[in-house]
Structure formats: structure tokens, C-alpha cells
Amino acid sequence: MVGTCLAAPSAFADDAAGAPGDVVEVAPLPSALWIPGAADAQRITYWSIGPDGDPALSTGAMYVPPGEAPDGGWPVVAWAHGTSGLADHCAPSLVGPGLPERDYPYLGRWLEQGYAIVSTDYVGLGTPGVMPYLDGKVEAHSVVDSVKAARAVDESLSNKWVVVGQSQGGGAAVITGRYATEYGGKSLDYRGAVGTGVPANIELALLPLGPGVPPTAIPAGLTSYLFYILAGLRSAHPEIGLDAYLTPLGAQYVDAAEQLCVHEMHEAAEGVIVGDLFSKPLNEIPNFYPLLVDYMGVPTSGYDRPLFIGQGLTDIDVPAPSAFSLVAALTANGEPVTFKTYPTDHSGTLIESQADTIPFVRDLFAG
Template structure:
């Protein structure tokens, strides 16, 4: 592991890129758990979990509801209760059927992570995010909403599972790495009654707002995995969150059609649609010099200051979805801001890098949660 403290100034001058169980959906009268029911669906079960619960809870974004699952370790809770890992998943799509509480654990790697954390005695709370599996448009990469979804899932899970610790961390991959970082900057103000201990983020699309701001009809083909898909998802979320911006006015007719389909088309169908369209065909005019770049920064930007608890970042050096340049740029910004953090640079790709860091992630969580 590379521990970065005061060193990485002047690193990067490249702006490359990024980047169920059936649950009732009644609108709750009060914050907290709406529905909680034990599940036996093997698609949701993970080795080392004594119980898997799916619940709906009140939060920010979409129509004010999200679904989540909680995985309880085997055995007896320690003194003080089970410490909590709030997991934020990577991109699985925007359609309700793509929600992990409906589709199951997406990657075997996630099962490996969850089993490792359960074996260490950590309870896992995994949000679907608002609008993904619940009514309304999923505000993809909306930093404020994602943080609230994560924080509120922890609050709700603690109502559902007695004997749970106040100690918790946020952990995430890709879209979820972004959510974990956004959570770190808001956790103590949103949930001062809890004891926030740290953040683990892998493959997080930091500095993405600077890249999106360069989009337009002359945007070059960067040959990065899923770039048009992510741009369309961001446009869909931003359009829903900021109707005053007239996002449609920046899109081509074909781009508007793609963005219209984003929230209702399952990922398996939407991905080939997006892959057929270069980013240059998505936008009818450049975003530079318009209100859009600043709005995108306000929507999804992650500042490099304010990380008061331990922070560990993982970035695969062969990542073709979130290129290392973006994460190194963020690391340089963190260093220049005087932030303390750990940076691990495994050789693998977007998910493979996380797979090469399972033991390091577990050790980090042990240090901050005990």
C-alpha cells in the first residue's frame, strides 16, 4: 500500500475520464423502516450471514423512498453491538429491476467482500439508492442524495436490528465509491447521534465533473468502457434534479431519446443502446461556457477537503472505466489540501483492482471500527 501524506503534488495534468424480494412501497408517515422481512432467496444470501432482511425506508431523492438490505453476522453480537459497514454498490443500471434487492448480488466479488466483512463481525447495510427499485427517477451520482441514502439506510437498519453499534463506516465501489466519499463529507452533520469512523472507496469517479464539462459534439472518442452510458445516466439524473437547466436543450434528438430511456430500460438492454452512440452524438452543442459545467460540479462533484475520519482509496492501474489519472489527480488535490489518506494501486481493472484489495480493505475496516 502507498500511504500518501504530503507528497503527491504535481501529479496529473490529464482529464481523461470515467467516468427481489417484493417490498411494499407505501409512503411512510415517519422516518425509518417501513417494511422489514426475513428473506430466504439464495440470490440475496451470502455465506456468513445469519439473516438477510430487505426493507424500504424514507430518505432523500426520487419520491423519498429507497430499498435496502441488511446482512447480520452469525453468532452473538459483541458488547456494544454489531459495527456497521454501509455498502454503496457500483453501477447496476437505473431501472427498478436492476436494484440489488431485486436482482441479487451482482458480482461474485461483492459476495467475497461481504463474507469477509461478516466473518469479521460487521453488519452490512446495502442501499439500492432512491429511485432504484422505488418510484421516481434514480438521481445517478447526485452526491448529496447518495450520501443521504447511505446515512438513512444505517439509521433505518438500526431500527430494524436490535443490538447494533453506533460505530459505522461507508464503503463503496465505482458509483458506490463516489457515494462513500460523498457520505464521508456529510456523515457527522447528517447523523451526529452515530459514530462515523471512516471511508473505503474503490474505483470512485472523482473529478468526473471536469470531464463532463468538456462534452459536446466535438468530444473525442476516448475508447473508455461505458462512457456514453454514464453520460446519459448523469444527464437523466441532472435533468430530474434540476429542471430549471433545460438539459434537453443540450441534447441531440437521438441523445434525448437515449436519456429518456435511461431510467426505465434495464442495464442489459440499455448498455448496447448506449455503446452504439459516441458521446459526440449525445450532445447538440458544447457544454463549455454554459451553466451546465457548474451545475454538474454542484450535482456530483467531490471536493478534496473535509475528510475528518480515516480514508482509504483503491484504484486499479488497468481500469478502463475510471482511468487512474482521475484518481491520481484527486490524490494530488487531497495532498495539497493537507488531507491524510491511504492509496492502494493494484494492477487490475475496475473491479479486478478491488478484488486484489479484499484483505487490505478488511484490515482497514478492522482498524477503524474496533
């Protein structure tokens, strides 16, 4: 595998923009951040597309299984990670996943199947700008372009690939599934997507928010996700003037969302009353709902490859009705979706679903 630096990290912001998937830098990944069983691991910096449609930098990591690659190269699983935070120091390729005790064994099982793993941090996380949290099209570009970049770094990787994701990454995986063929072009052979704990129709939950709504505290996890959504939205769409709709307390928490990683954000959000954050109803923002749908809506049509969605019935981070409504719309539109539920919570679904997703992915590559 190539380990040559193609550009200095300090030069990122000044580099001439490249095409999506062009590699800027390759560096060895510290061994503490390796997926168990990996034969090699690298951190990559590459060009992708930002929320304004212009070139933007993303980082990520790539892991290769042991042994000799099969004919055609190692099939690729692109991993879309869950919420880790918005600040650069929260990037998984720098500090590892938010839940290493869960994610490393999970990813190790994919590696054991003979897949190379490519994991994007997403545009803005570890690179200039604020990560546009839950901006599905930006996440999809980040995922697709990470596969392009990884194949440019290591010729042992196949052009055949799937995307797998959980939570924020579950939504990213599903939306990537909608755009993967378009964004990947002829150089990649996209086969399908797996999303667990998929946040869908979340934009509907934002519409009623305003002074006193809701009037009581909600689970801290959901509140912290809201802070990340507002921070990402404020950065990606400065034209809406979001700060004018926030109280000083609200602005304080949205500012904090740009700096705190997920566990610290959850702690800070404990007991916060969301209705105290707003000075005006968010639905007074002009064209707010269409903007939200474009920013974070999960498409319900246009999928050209199979899609697996897994949902925990006791999930309180992404409650089951979110997935039920998405799958109902996909099914009504005749989309190629497989849906499974699990009698467990958010993280439990990721783990339990592998009994179904490993054979699902195996069939995708065999097809």
C-alpha cells in the same frame, strides 16, 4: 430480528414523510439474494433525502453474521454498490448486484470479520423518482439513513459503522465520508470510509461535450455511464432544460438510460458516437460547471475520519488519473487519506484491495 411490515409497499408514495432513517417497511430478503454466510437478511424501506432536499424513500438490505453479537452490538459496514442502472427493477435489494460473482464473495469476507452489512439501493432506485446518478450528497444521505434504519430494525447492530464502496459506490463512500458525522448526528459513531474505483472530477469530462465532440466512439462502459449521468441530471435539475441540448438520438439514449440495467445499457451503448448526441454544447447551459460540482463533485476537504482510496492502474471504467487528481487535492489539503494502487482493472481492484482494507477497517473500529 424484526420481520414485521410497517407499511404496505403500495402505500409508499402516499405515506406521510418521516424523518431520515425512519423505517416504512421490513420484509424477509429472498434467500437467493443473501450474502454467503449471513444468519439473517431483510429488505428495508426507509426515509431519506432526495435531490431537492425534501424527504424521499430509499430501499436496501441488511445482513447479520451468525452467532451472538459482541458487547455493544455488531459493528456495521455500510455497502455502497456500483452502477446497476436507474430503473426500479435494477435495485440490488430486488435482483442482487450487477456482478454477483464478484460482489457476493467480497461482501462475504466482510461478514466473516464479524460485521453486519447494510446496503442501500440509493434514493430513487426501487422507490419513486429517478435515481440521481452520482449525486454524491443524495447517495450520502441514503447510506447514512440506511444505517439508522437498520439499527431501528435490529437492536443487535452497533452504532459504530464504516462505509465501503466500489465504482459509483466508491464515490458515494468517499462523499459519505465527508458528510457522515453531519448527517448521522449523535446517534451514530462513524469511523471512516473505503472507496475503490472512485469516479472523481468527472464533471470536467462533461464540459467539452457538444455536437461532434467527441467525434468517435469511446468504450461502451464510459458511454453508458454518461447516459446515466445525463438521465439523473435531467431528473434532478429540470430547470436546465437538458432535452434542448440533445439530438433525437441523444434523447432516445437518455430515455433508455431510465429503463435499462447496466449490462443492457452497455450493450446499447456499443459503437455510439457521443458527439452525435448533442444539438448544442453543454457548456452553454447557464452556470453549468458550478451546478455539476454541486451535483457530483467529490469534496477535497472537510473529512473528520480516515479515508482509504484504492485504484487499479489498468482500470478503464474509472481511469487512474481520476483518483490521482483527487488524492493529490486531498493530500494538499492535509486530509486523512490512505492511497493504494493495484496492478489490475476495475473489478480486480475491489478484490485485491481487501488485503489492505480489512486491516484498515479493523483499525478504525479498534480506535
